[in-house]
Amino acid sequence: MKFKAFLTLDGVALLDKRFLPSLDKIGRTCHLYLTRTHTVILHNLLSGDGVQSIAQFKNDFLFRDLRISSNCDDRIAFLVDAAILHRAVHSAAAVQARSEIQIKLVKKLPAGSTSPAPYLTFETKGLKSAVVQDVPISKPLSRAEVGQLQEALDAAQDLPQTLVQVPDLAQLQNLVDRLKNVGDLLTVAITQYGDLHLQVSTSLITVGSEFRRLKVLGVHADAPAGDQNLSAPTRTDMAIQRGQALSVQVSMKHLAKSLQCHLAKPDCAFYGIAPEGACLTMIFQFFIPGTRVTDKSISFHCRLPVLDTGN
Template sequence: MKFKASFTDDGISLLDKRFLPAIDKVGRVCHVYLTPTHAMLLHNLLGSTGPEGDGPQCVAQFAKDLLFREYNVSSRDGNRVAFSVDVALLHRAIRSALAVHAQSPADGDAPAAIQVKLVNKQTPGSRSAAPFLTFETKGARSAVVQDVPISKPLSRSDVARLQDALDAAQELPETLVQVPDLQQLQNLVDRLKNIGDLLSVTVTQYGDLHLQVSTSLVTVGSEFKRLRILGARANAPVVDQNVSATIRMEMAVERGEALSVQVSMKHLVKSLQCHLAKPDCTFYVLLPMVLA
């Protein structure tokens, strides 16, 4: 199998400034998944890319032309290649490459593109070659080659498992509710996490998002109402204003107009680090037993 590509300026900047910082907050290790049309960073889809196998999943998918000027990937498995890598090491290599790349060439020409490729190298003290993701960068005064250690590329069966998990993770339910302010939601969850370890999350088909944490001594929650909805929706019933938000959510669930789940506060806090990617919009949906 082979992989060699040259980054676009916008593509490597997106990785450096947005997506790698966000993924690093979610988990230490991710899969890099390369196909003929897309490059992806995937965390925890197989439950084996980090110690928190039951933690949040993360999918960052890019069209190849967004990240790369030139892009060549080949394998016997439909030209698909996947491997795992330490996110912090990958980010460090990209930042170093950008620092060298920023040096102005002496003759005023545009700097050469940052290249990346898969290689097998035998390191000092080892008896066999090991796989690396190698970055090659040329500046005005220096040229730098950086080798980032990676796992052995996934087998055909593991790539199939990864693709099946990716397809499942991208299945959308009937109703999506847009969160108006991701930073505001994160601040709320940061306050609630000091109360309990489990958070009840309810999403309705009339655009309500309800968050609640309960202990034997106290119940604290917050509600976002009349949010933007994509997909199936329903008209909110006229109810007595004295009915509590908790009762209204329970009634909505009974009518089949809402779903409610309990999630780990620790996992939700990690998933909200997606704000570091500076998304244009964020939607919350509920699947049976799963917060997506």
């Protein structure tokens, strides 16, 4: 099993300033999954608990002179502490302008141990010195475990039939900060008309907010003219009855954690509910700098487990 590459300037900047700060907030431990073509950072895909997040990058964007081989069709996966990984990348970013950074998998003998342990090593070579940072990792996953991870990754790529573009993520963050003081459970409804409805209910109070006429991707429908003067809960209930909306209940804690994805600075975000209310999906879109063209070298999305379906 071998992995060795040099980090690119753009790759280090993206990981250090945007993605790793975000992913560390979602969960401390994550899977790092390396293939010939992509590098993927995953949270909770195998456990099924908590917020699932998938950040995927084309290797051409992150690395140059990549060499990877394994008995799992040149695929390697392991667990790593996101905070320690971020510190290593941040330190590398500080010196990259003056030297190259090589990243590789190694085995070393920890102090006081008689058995070698695996590390992801960052080696910075200058003209007169070299700095080595060792990031501890788990034992690489077996062939069967890598297969399970790939199956879970493939299953997580299924998109909801209807996606709505949410407003500014900072605005949504402020709303969720207010709603979480009311209750622990949030009802989310999304219609094919482009409406996003958020509501918290307790035995004493119901508080909600609605965003209407949002951009819709996928299955779209025109809102009935007779619904315009109805209340938001009534319109949502009628849309669900027509099969033109889905509603689910999620943990407020999970939603607040998923909103940490805004630290990755996406250009826009879309929310959708999987068929039969299987999960709440959040897809983050990135543009090529200076354009409105989607950067296909980066993909990032989250899935929130559903506590109850309001379908």
